[in-house]
Amino acid sequence: MTEQLNEYQGKASMEKITSLAKRRGFVFQSSEIYGGQNGAWDYGPLGVELKNRVAGAWWKEMTQLNDDIVGLDSAILMHPRTWEASGHVENFTDPLVDCKKCKIRLRADMIPDENLAAKKCPECGGELTDTRKFNLMFKTSIGPAEDSSSLIYLRPETAQGIYVNYKNIIQSNRMKIPFGIAQVGKAFRNEIVTKNFIFRTCEFEQMEMQYFVKPGTDEEWFNEWKRRRWAYYERLGYKMDHLRWHQHGEGELAHYAKDAYDIQYLFPMGWRELEGIHNRTDYDLGRHTQFSGKDLQYIDQEGGNERYIPYIIETSAGLTRNVLMTLCDAYDEEQVADKGNEDDWRTVLRFHPALAPITVAVLPLMKKDGLAELAQDIRRDLKEDFATDYDQGGAIGRRYRRQDEAGTPFCVTVDYQSKEDGTVTLRHRDSMEQLRVPIAELTARLHSEIKSYKRTK
Numbered sequence: 426m427t428e429q430l431n432e433y434q435g436k437a438s439m440e441k442i443t444s445l446a447k448r449r450g451f452v453f454q455s456s457e458i459y460g461g462q463n464g465a466w467d468y469g470p471l472g473v474e475l476k477n478r479v480a481g482a483w484w485k486e487m488t489q490l491n492d493d494i495v496g497l498d499s500a501i502l503m504h505p506r507t508w509e510a511s512g513h514v515e516n517f518t519d520p521l522v523d524c525k526k527c528k529i530r531l532r533a534d535m536i537p538d539e540n541l542a543a544k545k546c547p548e549c550g551g552e553l554t555d556t557r558k559f560n561l562m563f564k565t566s567i568g569p570a571e572d573s574s575s576l577i578y579l580r581p582e583t584a585q586g587i588y589v590n591y592k593n594i595i596q597s598n599r600m601k602i603p604f605g606i607a608q609v610g611k612a613f614r615n616e617i618v619t620k621n622f623i624f625r626t627c628e629f630e631q632m633e634m635q636y637f638v639k640p641g642t643d644e645e646w647f648n649e650w651k652r653r654r655w656a657y658y659e660r661l662g663y664k665m666d667h668l669r670w671h672q673h674g675e676g677e678l679a680h681y682a683k684d685a686y687d688i689q690y691l692f693p694m695g696w697r698e699l700e701g702i703h704n705r706t707d708y709d710l711g712r713h714t715q716f717s718g719k720d721l722q723y724i725d726q727e728g729g730n731e732r733y734i735p736y737i738i739e740t741s742a743g744l745t746r747n748v749l750m751t752l753c754d755a756y757d758e759e760q761v762a763d764k765g766n767e768d769d770w771r772t773v774l775r776f777h778p779a780l781a782p783i784t785v786a787v788l789p790l791m792k793k794d795g796l797a798e799l800a801q802d803i804r805r806d807l808k809e810d811f812a813t814d815y816d817q818g819g820a821i822g823r824r825y826r827r828q829d830e831a832g833t834p835f836c837v838t839v840d841y842q843s844k845e846d847g848t849v850t851l852r853h854r855d856s857m858e859q860l861r862v863p864i865a866e867l868t869a870r871l872h873s874e875i876k877s878y879k880r881t882k
């Protein structure tokens with residue numbers, strides 16, 4: 426395991442990934458010209474495409490491939506009682522200590538026990554304050570007066586928007602248990618430790634699916650969703666030896682959870698949570714019943730009108746954390762023995778073609794002799810079906826490298842032969858193999874290659 430991590434870190438350090446992300450327009454620091462805003466990041470032209478595709482793949486998996494899951498897009502601002510019912514006002518806290526000498530603020534659960542016991546700062550040896558609870562929810566106010574009646578929170582998770590709409594969705598869409606509701610959206614947490622690029626940020630996005638089941642069938646469904654979420658990552662060609670399960674032990678289990686497993690990913694800084702699968706029991710709907718006074722029981726019309734509060738199995742993934750994972754997973758450096766240039770290295774992002782920001786780049790070998798015009802015509806045709814790029818500047822080898830670094834799985838090169846016989850070369854990012862394909866067959870060929878893509882490196 427240490428060997429595996431060392432080898433990987435040799436290639437894909439967080440510094441390299443952060444710098445590539447900036448250089449190529451995946452992710453920029455928020456408000457950089459003002460010195461940056463901690464815990465917030467901006468997604469550039471390639472980054473927003475990647476994020477949309479990661480979210481799109483999840484959305485397709487959840488809503489298109491499952492007949493019993495529907496989507497929702499609920500508001501970020503919710504009635505403040507929501508967060509009392511959910512337990513966030515009371516329990517969504519980190520234990521914090523401050524150093525009286527160097528003024529650093531630390532999470533008490535992240536510093537060594539001996540420092541905590543001796544109240545000694547691990548950074549400077551100064552005296553630490555007592556541990557106090559720090560609520561992670563961002564507060565703001567709504568309306569013209571800034572008093573306690575105008576208090577409102579930025580949601581710290583998307584799940585509650587699903588729970589409060591569960592009855593609406595049963596009624597409007599005639600859903601029958603078991604069924605699920607999926608949502609992708611922003612969430613906000615006042616995180617104190619935000620290092621490691623976009624891993625832990627104050628503003629981030631989640632992809633959450635809440636699956637409502639009959640009590641007693643919850644364990645079976647919990648296992649089924651564990652299986653499905655694992656298979657999902659496998660299908661998208663992620664490195665499966667970089668994924669593992671972590672079961673929450675006694676002390677780790679959230680107050681509402683009966684059982685919880687995380688899917689962890691081997692990031693360059695080690696194994697970290699990527700997604701959680703939780704058996705939340707009837708806690709959430711029970712609490713919302715209590716706080717709202719509304720009856721949130723399900724009436725099982727096919728089961729003799731039996732009434733019960735459903736159990737909830739949750740799959741909760743970070744979208745922005747999945748983007749970071751996708752970048753780390755795809756990152757590779759390799760020596761390529763180009764013609765006569767043995768020392769040539771390339772950086773390549775081996776994205777699954779369904780996730781790559783640009784699917785196909787069209788490159789004329791030369792600008793002159795009508796090659797640029799022909800390449801533009803080909804690009805225009807491909808645009809309808811794929812995200813395309815066009816690049817006519819510089820040596821062809823350099824242009825391939827630029828596309829490799831952006832993770833573009835296919836390059837189409839237009840040369841003199843193209844004018845003669847209507848074929849182009851199709852270059853594959855991973856193998857760097859090139860073969861001639863008739864222009865008329867390009868679209869169908871690309872569709873079939875994307876569908877049958879298998880990661881080889």
Ligand code: ATP
Binds near residue numbers: 623626627741745746
């Ligand atoms: P952690 O222990 O890492 O703080 P958590 O257990 O509080 O996370 P959940 O509340 O279960 O996380 O949120 C579900 C998912 O949302 C996590 O698996 C993670 O992918 C993502 N997530 C949570 N907090 C953040 C954050 N501050 N920045 C980016 N992604 C986050």
